[in-house]
Amino acid sequence: MPKSYTVQNTDLLDTQTLEVNFGPQHPSTHGVFRMFVELDGEVIVTLKPVMGYLHRNHEQIAENLTYLGIMPYTDRLDYFNAMTNNLGYAMAVEKLAGITVPERAQYIRVIVSEFTRLINHLSLVGFLLNDLGAFFTPILYAFREREKILDVFEEISGSRMMCNYLRFGGVKCDLSPAVLETMKKITRNFPKFLDEFEALLSKNEILCMRCQNVGVLPKELAVNSSITGPVLRASGINYDIRKVDRYSLYDRFRFRVPLGRKGDTYDRYYVRVLEMRESVKILEQALQDIPVGEILNPKTAPFAKAPRNFKPPVGEDYGRIESPKGELGYYVVSDGTPQPWRYHIRAPSFINLTILEDICLGHKVADAIIILGSLDIVLGEVDR
Amino acid sequence: MEILDSIFLNTKKIFLDLLGCWLPDWMILLVNIGIIIGVIAVLGPVIMMYLTLLERKIIGRMQNRIGPNRVGIFGILQPIADGIKMFTKEDIIPQNADKIVHFLAPVLMVIPALLAFAVLPFGRGMIPVNLNVGLLFFIAVSSTSTICVFMASWASRNKFSILGGMRSAAQMISYEIPMVLSVVPVILSAESLSTYAIVEAQARWSGLHWFVFTPWGLLAFIIFFLCGVAECNRSPFDLPEAESEIVAGFHTEYSGMKFALFYMAEYMNTFTVSALAATLFLGGWEGPVLPSWLWFFIKTHALIFVMFWFRGTLPRFRVDQLMGLAWKLFLPLTLINIFVAGGYHLISDRNFRVAGASAVLLVSFLLFTVFLNRKYMPEKRRYDLVD
Numbered sequence: 001m002p003k004s005y006t007v008q009n010t011d012l013l014d015t016q017t018l019e020v021n022f023g024p025q026h027p028s029t030h031g032v033f034r035m036f037v038e039l040d041g042e043v044i045v046t047l048k049p050v051m052g053y054l055h056r057n058h059e060q061i062a063e064n065l066t067y068l069g070i071m072p073y074t075d076r077l078d079y080f081n082a083m084t085n086n087l088g089y090a091m092a093v094e095k096l097a098g099i100t101v102p103e104r105a106q107y108i109r110v111i112v113s114e115f116t117r118l119i120n121h122l123s124l125v126g127f128l129l130n131d132l133g134a135f136f137t138p139i140l141y142a143f144r145e146r147e148k149i150l151d152v153f154e155e156i157s158g159s160r161m162m163c164n165y166l167r168f169g170g171v172k173c174d175l176s177p178a179v180l181e182t183m184k185k186i187t188r189n190f191p192k193f194l195d196e197f198e199a200l201l202s203k204n205e206i207l208c209m210r211c212q213n214v215g216v217l218p219k220e221l222a223v224n225s226s227i228t229g230p231v232l233r234a235s236g237i238n239y240d241i242r243k244v245d246r247y248s249l250y251d252r253f254r255f256r257v258p259l260g261r262k263g264d265t266y267d268r269y270y271v272r273v274l275e276m277r278e279s280v281k282i283l284e285q286a287l288q289d290i291p292v293g294e295i296l297n298p299k300t301a302p303f304a305k306a307p308r309n310f311k312p313p314v315g316e317d318y319g320r321i322e323s324p325k326g327e328l329g330y331y332v333v334s335d336g337t338p339q340p341w342r343y344h345i346r347a348p349s350f351i352n353l354t355i356l357e358d359i360c361l362g363h364k365v366a367d368a369i370i371i372l373g374s375l376d377i378v379l380g381e382v383d384r
Numbered sequence: 385m386e387i388l389d390s391i392f393l394n395t396k397k398i399f400l401d402l403l404g405c406w407l408p409d410w411m412i413l414l415v416n417i418g419i420i421i422g423v424i425a426v427l428g429p430v431i432m433m434y435l436t437l438l439e440r441k442i443i444g445r446m447q448n449r450i451g452p453n454r455v456g457i458f459g460i461l462q463p464i465a466d467g468i469k470m471f472t473k474e475d476i477i478p479q480n481a482d483k484i485v486h487f488l489a490p491v492l493m494v495i496p497a498l499l500a501f502a503v504l505p506f507g508r509g510m511i512p513v514n515l516n517v518g519l520l521f522f523i524a525v526s527s528t529s530t531i532c533v534f535m536a537s538w539a540s541r542n543k544f545s546i547l548g549g550m551r552s553a554a555q556m557i558s559y560e561i562p563m564v565l566s567v568v569p570v571i572l573s574a575e576s577l578s579t580y581a582i583v584e585a586q587a588r589w590s591g592l593h594w595f596v597f598t599p600w601g602l603l604a605f606i607i608f609f610l611c612g613v614a615e616c617n618r619s620p621f622d623l624p625e626a627e628s629e630i631v632a633g634f635h636t637e638y639s640g641m642k643f644a645l646f647y648m649a650e651y652m653n654t655f656t657v658s659a660l661a662a663t664l665f666l667g668g669w670e671g672p673v674l675p676s677w678l679w680f681f682i683k684t685h686a687l688i689f690v691m692f693w694f695r696g697t698l699p700r701f702r703v704d705q706l707m708g709l710a711w712k713l714f715l716p717l718t719l720i721n722i723f724v725a726g727g728y729h730l731i732s733d734r735n736f737r738v739a740g741a742s743a744v745l746l747v748s749f750l751l752f753t754v755f756l757n758r759k760y761m762p763e764k765r766r767y768d769l770v771d
Contacts, residue, residue: 141447259769366700
């Protein structure tokens with residue numbers, strides 16, 4: 001993969017490159033992201049990602065809040081996946097304070113994070129097709145399914161997107177039998193929707209032409225740039241934290257990790273479709289086996305009412321999960337006070353974005369847009 | 385049926401006869417021309433208005449939505465509300481823009497779109513001007529819109545506009561060639577360039593002897609229609625105004641009524657291209673039972689519906705793939721199609737010529753896709769599922 005692309009200048013014709021700013025206001029940079037692009041005709045010569053337009057000082061704010069007070073702020077990181085953001089943070093603090101989580105709560109956590117994965121991948125495929133130029137049809141089909149899941153989230157947590165549902169040592173509210181039934185129904189019907197969705201998209205000639213062999217991410221580059229998540233797995237590297245760490249209850253469920261072989265945009269698209277199918281399998285098992293019991297560790301239950309009393313012992317810990325976008329890690333340092341002394345996030349969107357220039361060079365403008373789309377960034381998480 | 389068929393012609397005749405009581409002959413002639421011009425000038429914007437509504441409704445249904453339904457019943461007044469909005473919007477001219485060209489471009493854009501209506505046969509005897517080079521006129525006029533698009537993009541002094549304008553120029557010139565070549569078999573068969581004569585050449589078999597029912601006609605129809613879609617910058621060939629890539633392409637810097645004029649030209653082009661495809665290959669106003677103008681509108685709208693359908697379902701091509709399609713597939717196929725059509729007319733045995741023409745075209749289609757366009761074929765992918 002060439003790191004640089006040279007302008008092919010013939011003696012006959014004197015040409016110049018064109019410098020264009022894609023963003024921060026641009027329909028398909030997925031927020032306020034800026035790509036400074038130098039173009040030779042339509043071909044990209046250099047590309048510099050510029051970020052920071054959505055910087056909200058998340059980490060600094062968090063250091064002045066109580067541990068529980070940070071929880072709603074994590075919702076706003078990657079605003080598509082509030083539940084997994086909560087989970088990563090909760091796991092980091094639980095490790096730090098040595099809190100155990102009851103089994104039912106663990107099941108609920110797995111269920112909500114797999115639903116979150118469905119939401120994220122659905123939106124990703126929809127937005128990717130929008131970047132490809134389909135006039136909103138795929139995304140509206142995807143959002144129809146997403147709405148059903150968001151309705152469930154609203155019912156269990158009170159909010160559709162900013163859920164703030166997890167607590168240290170458990171979850172906020174229990175799932176009622178009616179909600180469980182709705183969840184089962186969504187899970188049952190999801191493969192049918194996915195079949196229809198795929199029948200319309202995966203074999204479409206234009207989609208194949210546009211996505212195949214575009215933005216190939218080689219294995220070595222992916223590993224060296226510490227890419228994680230579906231982007232890494234599309235390049236053919238078997239690394240899924242659900243399998244590696246076996247955190248929460250993921251060792252109990254039978255599911256497989258889909259791997260691509262080439263690492264191009266099409267693989268990144270299709271690996272996500274396959275991941276949705278695996279998530280449905282996990283959901284089916286989890287919803288089948290969910291036991292009855294308490295949802296919050298009784299030791300931590302009082303802290304929900306009085307968060308300033310929650311003082312983890314002095315120390316540091318790192319909790320990581322496989323968020324839909326990759327490895328989401330929270331590093332928390334405690335000095336024994338109600339506020340964390342240091343709080344840092346390893347944001348998968350941000351780190352996956354670092355290879356953008358390497359895989360875009362030499363491609364056309366239109367390709368850069370879909371490569372960016374297939375990397376799956378959310379600016380809330382990139383800038384924090 | 386006879387009365388319905390010529391209802392518009394008779395209305396005009398009665399009106400002119402009435403005027404004839406007071407006015408001299410030369411004035412009647414002028415009034416006749418004035419009526420035709422007036423009808424076209426009104427028809428254009430009206431078509432644009434209801435096509436926007438139709439498109440939003442149809443695509444809405446394709447996307448599980450209802451579409452506009454707030455203004456008037458079923459939203460039928462929505463285009464008028466949009467028009468008022470467009471009129472009252474601020475008209476922004478960029479500081480560094482070439483102000484005269486920036487102003488001229490949208491105005492000039494509408495003119496070819498309106499001129500193209502002049503040679504469309506709307507029904508039996510209902511053709512504004514029966515030019516004996518009607519088809520040539522249509523092609524010549526519609527190709528001038530490239531200049532307006534380029535004027536708009538260059539005058540805006542915006543990089544996205546320039547990218548859009550470059551794409552537009554390349555695309556329209558490329559697609560013009562297969563489009564023109566694909567109508568040559570029709571001219572061969574009808575022995576005329578007049579659109580009216582071409583329709584009459586398809587009058588046999590009680591108005592069902594359409595050119596699309598011959599092997600060369602079918603191929604030419606498909607190529608002509610796809611090139612037509614590319615000519616009016618519609619999805620999946622909407623690269624000059626690709627929203628996800630270059631914001632709005634050549635009309636990025638236009639607002640208010642100027643933007644509306646671009647929009648109007650686009651929808652009128654959609655209509656005229658569909659109408660011409662219906663005229664050339666689907667028998668125009670020929671057809672059994674129904675009045676001729678109704679047939680014309682049914683066929684045209686069927687094709688317009690297909691265009692909306694494309695927009696609702698297909699992603700966009702990339703610029704090199706777009707060029708590849710025109711130069712590597714459409715162009716060679718149309719060239720072969722001309723020879724096939726020539727041979728088709730020389731051979732008198734009907735079964736033999738149909739079978740022969742189909743075989744030649746099918747074989748050449750496969751050859752061209754395999755040899756020239758192999759790299760665009762979808763690859764088969766395999767995925768490992770590991771534990």
